[in-house]
Amino acid sequence: MPLAILLAVMLPVGVPWWLVVIGCFIMIFIGKKLFGGMGAYPVHPVMLTYAMLVISWPQHFDNTKALLSYNWDVPMIDVLQISKTYGLNGEALFSWQDLLMGNQVAALGNGMVLFIIIGGLMLILMNAISWHIPTAFILGVVGMSTILQLIDPELSASPLFHLLSASTLLGAFFLATETTTSPVNPIPMLIYGFFGGALLVLLRSFSDHIDGIAFTILIINFMAPLLDRITPRICGMELGHHA
Amino acid sequence: MRSNPLNKLLNKPPSVCVSHDEILDMPEPDYVVLPMDYTQRELYSWKVAIGDKVRQNQIIAKNSMGVCLHTPISGTVFDIKPIWSEGGIHIPAVCITRGEGDAVSVDEIFEQYGVNPKEATVDDQLKAMGIHPPWLPLSTSAVSEEHTPEAIENVVIVGFDEEPEINIQYNLLAQRLNDVLEGFSFLKTIMPNATQVLLADRNFCKQIKDQVPGEIQLKSISPNYSARLLDRNIPKYANIRFDHHRDYALQKTVVISIERLLVLTAAIKNSQPFTTKYLTVSNKMPSDHKMVLIHHGTSIRSILNFTEFSKYQPESIIAGGPMKGISQFNNLTPLTRSCDGLHLLGEKEITSGPGDHCTNCAACIRICPLNLQVHLIGRYVEFENFTSANEYHPEQCMECGLCSYVCPAQRPLVQFIKLANQYGNQKNEHKPQTQCSIESPLEEWDQHCSSSAAMADSPAASH
Ligand code: SF4
Ligand code: SF4
Numbered sequence: 166m167p168l169a170i171l172l173a174v175m176l177p178v179g180v181p182w183w184l185v186v187i188g189c190f191i192m193i194f195i196g197k198k199l200f201g202g203m204g205a206y207p208v209h210p211v212m213l214t215y216a217m218l219v220i221s222w223p224q225h226f227d228n229t230k231a232l233l234s235y236n237w238d239v240p241m242i243d244v245l246q247i248s249k250t251y252g253l254n255g256e257a258l259f260s261w262q263d264l265l266m267g268n269q270v271a272a273l274g275n276g277m278v279l280f281i282i283i284g285g286l287m288l289i290l291m292n293a294i295s296w297h298i299p300t301a302f303i304l305g306v307v308g309m310s311t312i313l314q315l316i317d318p319e320l321s322a323s324p325l326f327h328l329l330s331a332s333t334l335l336g337a338f339f340l341a342t343e344t345t346t347s348p349v350n351p352i353p354m355l356i357y358g359f360f361g362g363a364l365l366v367l368l369r370s371f372s373d374h375i376d377g378i379a380f381t382i383l384i385i386n387f388m389a390p391l392l393d394r395i396t397p398r399i400c401g402m403e404l405g406h407h408a
Numbered sequence: 409m410r411s412n413p414l415n416k417l418l419n420k421p422p423s424v425c426v427s428h429d430e431i432l433d434m435p436e437p438d439y440v441v442l443p444m445d446y447t448q449r450e451l452y453s454w455k456v457a458i459g460d461k462v463r464q465n466q467i468i469a470k471n472s473m474g475v476c477l478h479t480p481i482s483g484t485v486f487d488i489k490p491i492w493s494e495g496g497i498h499i500p501a502v503c504i505t506r507g508e509g510d511a512v513s514v515d516e517i518f519e520q521y522g523v524n525p526k527e528a529t530v531d532d533q534l535k536a537m538g539i540h541p542p543w544l545p546l547s548t549s550a551v552s553e554e555h556t557p558e559a560i561e562n563v564v565i566v567g568f569d570e571e572p573e574i575n576i577q578y579n580l581l582a583q584r585l586n587d588v589l590e591g592f593s594f595l596k597t598i599m600p601n602a603t604q605v606l607l608a609d610r611n612f613c614k615q616i617k618d619q620v621p622g623e624i625q626l627k628s629i630s631p632n633y634s635a636r637l638l639d640r641n642i643p644k645y646a647n648i649r650f651d652h653h654r655d656y657a658l659q660k661t662v663v664i665s666i667e668r669l670l671v672l673t674a675a676i677k678n679s680q681p682f683t684t685k686y687l688t689v690s691n692k693m694p695s696d697h698k699m700v701l702i703h704h705g706t707s708i709r710s711i712l713n714f715t716e717f718s719k720y721q722p723e724s725i726i727a728g729g730p731m732k733g734i735s736q737f738n739n740l741t742p743l744t745r746s747c748d749g750l751h752l753l754g755e756k757e758i759t760s761g762p763g764d765h766c767t768n769c770a771a772c773i774r775i776c777p778l779n780l781q782v783h784l785i786g787r788y789v790e791f792e793n794f795t796s797a798n799e800y801h802p803e804q805c806m807e808c809g810l811c812s813y814v815c816p817a818q819r820p821l822v823q824f825i826k827l828a829n830q831y832g833n834q835k836n837e838h839k840p841q842t843q844c845s846i847e848s849p850l851e852e853w854d855q856h857c858s859s860s861a862a863m864a865d866s867p868a869a870s871h
Contacts, residue, residue, distance in 0.1 A: 204765035204817075295774065349770035349783065397779040399804050401651055 168192055171211045171339060174274025175332065177228045184225055188214050208386040209343045216379040228270050264329035275332040285338025294342040297354035298361075302337035303328065305362020313370060327366055332378040336365065340378065346386040353392035361385040431579070431686070432700040434714050436481045438506050440705030441491060441742035444469055444477075445499040452477050454502050460485045464511040465681045467520045467536075468502060472548045474535045476521060480683035480703035482509030494727040494747050496734050501742070504705075514679040530557060530598055530676065537675035538682040542662040543599070545655045557599045561660040562646040565592070565669055567608035568629060570636050571729025573690040574749040577666040578609055579699060580686070585616060588666055591673040592624055599662070605645050633731060638663070639806045640777055652806055688749040689715045690730075691722070692757055702743065708750065709739040722752035731809040763819035772811035772821060778804055782811045782821050789824040797824075798832035805829075 172188055196210025197203070219226050263269065267277040275281070288294045306327050313321040327333060332340075341347060341361050348354050361381055368377025444452040452469040462468060462479050469477040479502075487503045518525040521536040534541045543557050565588075567581045581588055592604055605625045608616070613628035620626050627645050629636055639652035646661045656663050664672070667686055674680040683704050689711065690697045698715045708725060712718040726733035727743060730751045743750070772782040781800045788797035802825045811821045 202765065204767045292771070292774075293769075295770065344767050344769040347768070349768060349773050349781075396781055396800075399780060399801055400778045401653075401804060 168197070168211050172214060174335065175211065175215050175272055177226055177272045180225050184218060184222060188218055191217055204345050206345060207390075208383050209340060209346050212340060212379045212382040212386070216383060219374070219379065228272055261325055261329055264326070269330065271331055275335045278329050278334055281334045281338060285334065288338065288342075294338075294344075295351075295354065297351055298342045298347060298358040299337045301355045301358025302341050302362040303334075305359040305364075306333055306337075306366055307362075308359075309363040309366040313366065321370060327369070331376050333365065336378045336382060337362070340382050341385065346389055348389045348393040350393060350396055352397075353389070353395050356395075357385055357389060357392055360388065430699070431583075432698060432715065434700050434702045434706065434711070436506060436703060437706045437710050439483075439486065439503060439707075440479070440481055440703060441501050441503045441707065442468065442477060442479065442705045443491065443493045443499050443501040443742065443744060445493070445497070451499075454488060454500075456485050456488075456502065458485055458488055461507070461509065462504060463509040465517060465683065466512050467517060468504075473540070473544065473551070474521075475540050476517075476536055476538050476681075478517075478538050478681040478683050479504055480705060481506050482511070483507035492737055492741055494734065494736065494741050494743055517679070517681065525679075533676050533679070534672065537679065539668075539672055539675055542664050542668075542672075543657055545657045547655075550655065550658065555657065558601055559660060560599045560602045560662050562605065562648070562662070563595055563599060563602045564605045564607065564642055564646050564661065564663045566638065566663065566665045567606055567612070568636060569688075569729070569748060570633070570638055571731055571733070571749060572633050573694075573697065573751055574688040574729050575697070576686045576688055576699065576748055578612065580666045580670065581608060581616075582612065584670065585619065587670055587673070589620070591669045592621075594673050594677070595669070596623075602662070607641060607645060634775065634777060634808070634810055637777055637806065637808050639808075653804075682745065685743070685745055685747070687711065687743065687747065689717055689752070690749060691717065691720055691752040692754065704744045705742045707740050707742050708736060711743065711750065712739065712752075717750075717752060720752055720754070723755045724753040724758055726751040726753065731813070732807060763815070764817035766817055766819060769816060771814045771816060775810045775814050777808065777810070778806065780805060780825075782825070785828055786819055786821050786824040789828050794828055794831045797828040802828040802832065 169189065169192070172192060173185075176185065176188070192210045192214040196208075196213045197206050200206040265278050267279065269276045285299060289296050289299070307324040310321065310324040310327045314323060322330075337358075341358060348357050364384060365377055365381040368374065368381055372380075374380070444454060452471045454469040456462060456468045461484055462482065464480065464482045465478050467476045468479050468485075471477075481504060483504045483506045485502060486505045488500060489503075490498050491501045493499050493501075512520075515525060518528065518536055521532070523532045523536065528536070531541050531544075540546070541557075543560050544551055544555050567577050569575060569577050592606075595602075595604065603625065604623065605627060606620065607627050607629050610628040610630050613626055617626065625645075629641065635641075642656065642661070642663055643649065643651070646656075646659075646663075648656075648659045648661055651659070671682050675682060684701055685704060687700050687702055688697055689700060696717075698717075700711065700715055702711060708727070709718070712722075712725075725736045725739060727736055727741070727747050727750060728734055729749045733749070733751060766783050766787055768783060770783070772786075773779070776782055780802070785797045785800050785802050788794070788800075805822070805825045807822055807825075809822055812819065815821060
């Protein structure tokens, strides 16, 4: 996957240029080359970079800051911020059509939900990724947010809102499916995706960070090699005739 | 292999090209080279000496099971020495240059074989005509009393070629359907207790559905390569449990191709020895494909000259078809009964070398018909950890080649698996000793080349 493009769509509008340079350095040299390069890195380099940048320079990672210099016809607040603070009441500010069409305050590209869905479906149709991880990821998000809503309807947002806001679908289609760091067998892929989706909602609701996508992906990446020990049955093995 | 970029993009397995070709009949070559071994069969011991005059269809060798080998041409035994066979192994071969002489008669063949033709059983007749009876296991030690044609429960006749670009069985079925049906009723007389299954191409099944009698089960197979893998289909249609490593004869099943069915019928009915073979010669252009009938032991070079493929200047010649075939060292290698096709690759179509790093993309795992963890085996072998590689059962692989075909990093996965199988049971210290395993055969190969050159210059071969 083109890592640099993924990093670019995750960065907020108006980040200083030196942050991008540092980010690329971290991504290529620490995230990728230091671990053995292509096919050997244990976690998604983009997510590693993003997590390091967010922790080091949190002041530059405020999506709403861009609104100081541009005049957008959208509610002037980060969608996740609002849902965190006001729950369902905040959610009422947005219609799902707006979220789908990208009328939300988000980073450079991760709010363009409609195009992310088109791109993800194309990847699946072209057999570049399999359907397991995105489907399970989305199920995880929906499942966990439904549970939270049942527990506390006042302070938690609806499943649809979680799905369409910020990086959820970017994570489901493009980040969690990164081949090197995700499992390859069907059952592990389902577990991996489901766990990722559920974890994302939990991090969004209970952690200090606005969007937990980076940490979610990092954590599930570490699970991948272990999950991959669940392998499908080899055809013909039950007869025990081997050399 | 189809080099359609869209197929590559969509990671589609290769689909099988089916066309209707006229069959070219190749004249007798100037010389034939008959290897004394065929893959998985017993070694043959030759009954002729250098300088002997031989006549067409004369028995020149016999294996421990009694199956004979006939010379397809009359002439003189020029040499007996090791050569590289099409299967990539180094084995003794008898070289015969063409000369005068009539074909030997049927009675003489039986006399040489050592049986009175009137008393010969079906087994004897087949063996005398150079065909391994399909109900006998491949290794002599496994043969016992119970391996009779009556004990066979399933007969599967394969009416398509597994490999893409090869279409011998399809064309034979289309052009000689009556002979094939006759063969079926003949098999019924030999193996009365068996259910007969004919596997044929999906499109072709529709055409012949009305002509095939009811007792033959006609099964249609879809035209892509992975759906045609015999190791997968035969257990399904013969109602045996999936075990592609076991001899089908030991599982009361006979699996033969259309071509072999015709040869078998001709051997018993007309006492015709098995000395010819159909081949498809192909390159990347499906319109160029040619089907040719050769004599056993004809060299690749003469086939390419005859079919006018030599002008194509192939960079690599693959004997056996693009997916499972073996790339040849040299165009002097003789082709015999086990080779169904020649596939020619130009410079641009060859991908070789160690490939890229594995990106864990799982394309190989999704395509593998056996659910092997191909990428892990490949990685372990890359780092020479054969013990760990063998924990993932590389020995189950049927070497269909699909994993290498779809791998976007173009890794030589089947070769990795073969290495894992070869070195897996040894300790880790035993690294592949590429140096010495290649050197000694190469010396002999040099000799083979020089002797082949001498053969081309000799008066016997030049006319
Ligand atoms: S060659 Fe072996 S490992 Fe590769 S797809 Fe075929 S059976 Fe699977
Ligand atoms: S070996 Fe090739 S096909 Fe298999 S996971 Fe690695 S890169 Fe993908």
